[in-house]
Amino acid sequence: MNTDFELLKIMRKDWVEVSRKNGFQDGLKRLLTQLYPDNAHFIYELLQNAEDTQATKVRFTLSSQGLDFEHNGTRQFSLKDVDSITSIGVSSKLDDHTSIGKFGVGFKAVFAYTITPEVHSGDFHFRIHDLVVPETNGVTKPILTDSKTLFIFPFDHSTKPAKIATEEIRRGLHALGDNTLLFLDHIHSIEYQLSQNSLGFLRRIDHDADHIEIVAHHPGGNSNSTHWLRYQKNVDVIDEDGKPKSCRIAIAYSLMEVENATNQPTWKIVPLNRGQVSIYFPAAKEKSDLRFHIHAPFASTVARDSVRNSPANNQLRDHIAELVIQSIISIRDQGMLTVDFLAVLPNNSDQLTPFYQPIRKNIIQAFQKIALTPTRSGSHAPSELLYRKRSINPNLFRISFQ
DSSP states (O other): OOHHHHHHHHHHHHHHHHHHHOOHHHHHHHHHHHHHSSSTTTHHHHHHHHHTTTTSSEEEOOOSSEEEEEEESSOOHHHHHHHHHHHOOOTTTTTOTTTOOTTTTTTGGGGOOOOOOOOEEEEEEEETTTTEEEETTTTOOOOSSSSSSEEEEEEEOOOOHHHHHHHHHHHHHHOOGGGTTOOOOOEEEEEEEETTTTTEEEEEEESSSSSEEEEEOOOOOEEEEEEEEEEEEEEEEEEETSSSEEEEEEEEEEEEEEEEETTTEEEEEEESSSEEEEEEOTTOOOOOOSEEEOOOOOOBTTTSSSSSHHHHHHHHHHHHHHHHHHHHHHHHHHOOGGGGGGGSSSOOSSSOTTTHHHHHHHHHHHHHHHHHHTTTTTTEGGGGSOOOOOOOOBBBBOOOOO
């Protein structure tokens, strides 16, 4: 291993020694490994970092002794990544606005399960101990096939028995939903091996630029497919540090295949019981009360499970409101803006929180001014033209979101 790696190891050891002398290390370990309400949250941390390396396939292999995670990312580890993954609150991706995860605090969640994780990528094969110290002694270089990066997490934590670790991670993998892949650019396949004959997977098929299919199979169950109409765009916001930042936002509507009047299969947009907010991956505690999914790189809590109050988040929300209008116009032009589609849009009974109410306000204004409201004749018109002075024009079906 090169001299710079050895120097980094010495620096980390010095930090550990000072931390121990001050009695900080045990408290720091507890803090870093208990930041996440979901014990298996590090599954998403691993997926996030694989996405940043432009991986298209990832695989988890769970056994009673530990967990392996491998991916085929095109960007392999550099010394800068070694520095980042063994740091606390420092990332090699801080200035990369296209990155999702940041090695550092998030990765430290793995230390709730293991005290000696291994990393094998490119020219680097090392084990981490004491949270931050990279070590090569006794580390065996594995044979990597089509996977270019491999993480090994032995269940050797004194307060987390292997049996409990196995069950928690099994539940975490089993809970991966179809929208795990919905808003990613690169990862199209997630596989997880729970035992020799127990394989689960999620696979994304991009039928075209907007039509996404997710095929899911969980061990012990049947495979099923969901279809989505996804719209996305790049927008610019002023970040919390006052700097301009380019971000990708997206929305996704649920599609159902139905037969039309000529008995030919066609697609219909249907409302979701609960639309989710994603920060690339679903933010578990965030509630929008929308009937479709939305995504933006919102400033969030540490666990990325809810959206924080932030001017930058307000900008992203407003951009999403604009994208919703653009998507509705596209849906109209594709012949799918029917009266049934109006049930997808927020109405008075949907208790949107103040943060998401501007989305509904934008929709109402757009329907008033733009030819979007379905009429009996099969065309569309601005809703303000469909009202008469004392009665409602019979051409108007209804506007369910008002």
